[in-house]
Amino acid sequence: MSEPIQGELLDAPPARPRPGESFEGFYAAEMPRLVALARGLCGSAGAEDVAQEAMLVAYRRWGEVGGLERPEQWVRRTCANLAVSQFRRGMVELRVRTRISARRPPADQLDEMSEQFWSAVRALPQRQAQVAALRFVYDLPIADIARTLGCTEGTVKQHLSRARRSLADALDVTEEEA
Amino acid sequence: MKLDELARNATDSLLAGTTPDTTTGLAHLRRSSRRRSTARVAAAGLAVVTVLGGTLAVTRADDSAPEPAEPVVRNGALLVTTDSRAFRMVDGGGALDLPDDHYAYYDSTFTADGRELVYTSVDGRVVAHDVVTGDARELWDCGRPSPCFWAVSPDAERLAVVVEEGIEVHTVDDGTSTTIRTPETPGAYLDWSPDGRSLLFSGTESIYTIGVDGSDLRSVAATAPLHLDFPRVAWSPDGTTIAFVDSTPLEEPSAPNDVVESQYTLRLVAPNGEDLRTVQDLGVCACLGLVSPDLAWAPDGSGIAFTKVGRIRSHGAHLLDLGTGQLRELSPDANGFLAWEPAVSD
Numbered sequence: 001m002s003e004p005i006q007g008e009l010l011d012a013p014p015a016r017p018r019p020g021e022s023f024e025g026f027y028a029a030e031m032p033r034l035v036a037l038a039r040g041l042c043g044s045a046g047a048e049d050v051a052q053e054a055m056l057v058a059y060r061r062w063g064e065v066g067g068l069e070r071p072e073q074w075v076r077r078t079c080a081n082l083a084v085s086q087f088r089r090g091m092v093e094l095r096v097r098t099r100i101s102a103r104r105p106p107a108d109q110l111d112e113m114s115e116q117f118w119s120a121v122r123a124l125p126q127r128q129a130q131v132a133a134l135r136f137v138y139d140l141p142i143a144d145i146a147r148t149l150g151c152t153e154g155t156v157k158q159h160l161s162r163a164r165r166s167l168a169d170a171l172d173v174t175e176e177e178a
Numbered sequence: 179m180k181l182d183e184l185a186r187n188a189t190d191s192l193l194a195g196t197t198p199d200t201t202t203g204l205a206h207l208r209r210s211s212r213r214r215s216t217a218r219v220a221a222a223g224l225a226v227v228t229v230l231g232g233t234l235a236v237t238r239a240d241d242s243a244p245e246p247a248e249p250v251v252r253n254g255a256l257l258v259t260t261d262s263r264a265f266r267m268v269d270g271g272g273a274l275d276l277p278d279d280h281y282a283y284y285d286s287t288f289t290a291d292g293r294e295l296v297y298t299s300v301d302g303r304v305v306a307h308d309v310v311t312g313d314a315r316e317l318w319d320c321g322r323p324s325p326c327f328w329a330v331s332p333d334a335e336r337l338a339v340v341v342e343e344g345i346e347v348h349t350v351d352d353g354t355s356t357t358i359r360t361p362e363t364p365g366a367y368l369d370w371s372p373d374g375r376s377l378l379f380s381g382t383e384s385i386y387t388i389g390v391d392g393s394d395l396r397s398v399a400a401t402a403p404l405h406l407d408f409p410r411v412a413w414s415p416d417g418t419t420i421a422f423v424d425s426t427p428l429e430e431p432s433a434p435n436d437v438v439e440s441q442y443t444l445r446l447v448a449p450n451g452e453d454l455r456t457v458q459d460l461g462v463c464a465c466l467g468l469v470s471p472d473l474a475w476a477p478d479g480s481g482i483a484f485t486k487v488g489r490i491r492s493h494g495a496h497l498l499d500l501g502t503g504q505l506r507e508l509s510p511d512a513n514g515f516l517a518w519e520p521a522v523s524d
Contacts, residue, residue, distance in 0.1 A: 027207070028200045036189075036196045048198055053310050056207050078311045087274050090267055091255045091309055095292065095521045108195035110188070117188035136189045164181060173179045 040133040041083035049096040054079035073148040084126040120170040128163040254521030259514035290332040292520040298325040329368035365408030372417045380409045399447045415479045461487040477520035
């Protein structure tokens with residue numbers, strides 16, 4: 001996936017509250033890809049809970065988070081950090097089990113190649129996995145990934161480069177950019 | 179196949195297979211956010227009706243208007259420490275990644291809504307750490323390098339801090355303070371009543387309760403004379419029982435600051451001083467501070483987690499079920515502080 005040309009529309013425009021947009025609008029727009037991000041980083045089980053937990057914090061702090069220039073970056077970072085922390089996930093799962101009495105229906109199974117791909121992403125070092133997942137799920141440019149994760153563009157490029165190499169090796173595909 | 183093509187297909191597959199019900203999710207989210215409201219309402223003076231089968235139902239004292247079903251408090255993650263290392267869950271799940279400035283040698287506690295773990299930083303600040311996001315907010319700066327002794331109110335809006343003349347109560351949002359004068363300088367451990375109206379603290383030979391307005395000072399139970407240690411004290415979630423660690427020296431100290439072997443016990447008493455009883459032997463050691471027994475009420479009030487001590491080594495963390503009297507070992511190597519997260523259901 002190449003860097004977008006300046007002015008070119010991205011396939012997945014960021015969910016951004018328009019003036020006066022409520023949290024509900026933000027939630028509806030952002031949640032599907034947020035769950036996909038969580039699922040890519042921690043697997044199907046608990047992915048929706050992780051995304052929901054990130055949204056719960058955003059909801060409680062909407063007065064502050066909603067006023068950010070890019071609130072979606074805030075919630076994506078929270079979700080990505082939660083997804084890669086085994087301990088935090090454990091606490092979330094425990095908390096969610098007491099909150100929701102009805103079990104969630106299981107997520108649809110991915111096809112074999114897709115499952116292999118995302119398993120390989122999850123096997124990456126945490127930061128590489130987060131960079132890769134943000135890149136693939138949201139088709140974000142380097143600068144946006146850097147702002148989401150709170151690191152430099154150089155760091156993102158390095159992580160992405162290593163991630164691509166590792167994924168290509170693990171999945172036995174060619175790495176060259178499309 | 180090229181990586182980008184595979185990635186694109188895998189992402190399309192992931193997105194196609196991920197269709198959360200946002201309407202239901204939003205409804206759950208709104209209900210879940212009432213946990214903080216529940217904690218605040220509890221601090222405003224709810225009457226706890228009953229403990230039912232291991233869960234604690236919190237209802238309003240004024241029942242003049244019909245109310246939706248109230249959230250129920252259950253037991254969330256129980257965290258233990260070993261050798262002052264990071265908190266970790268009793269049933270696995272790795273370690274809680276606390277900030278580097280976490281001062282390992284002092285107690286930490288969850289807020290009543292379970293969202294934050296409040297700890298002391300190495301530079302003497304009291305910090306609330308959001309266990310989901312990792313964000314931190316400062317509740318109070320003790321103003322000196324060594325930690326101050328504190329307890330956060332159930333609504334997380336006030337912080338009680340031990341001072342020479344008694345207890346200072348700081349309001350977190352606006353920084354205002356009031357001082358409650360006590361008959362003696364309180365020991366290291368404080369706790370709030372669940373309704374946020376009273377404070378529990380230890381003295382040299384007694385544990386006390388006092389109203390936050392300074393009224394109604396009460397000596398609840400006599401304790402062994404303090405000997406370089408302070409009894410841990412904790413109010414039960416339903417407000418009906420006070421738990422504390424008592425110690426009985428097994429020998430006379432040869433010097434005023436000498437640490438001697440003591441028999442530690444877990445004792446319970448009603449806030450009016452009645453029904454004092456010993457419920458558990460906590461071991462024998464010449465303990466001091468960090469390695470002396472700790473205790474934590476189960477958020478649903480069904481039991482008490484505690485650590486046991488020994489002459490040579492600590493004896494781990496255990497759970498006493500107050501309903502059945504049964505004991506269960508939680509962690510054989512836990513020897514430091516305990517913190518039990520409340521989990522509030524919809």
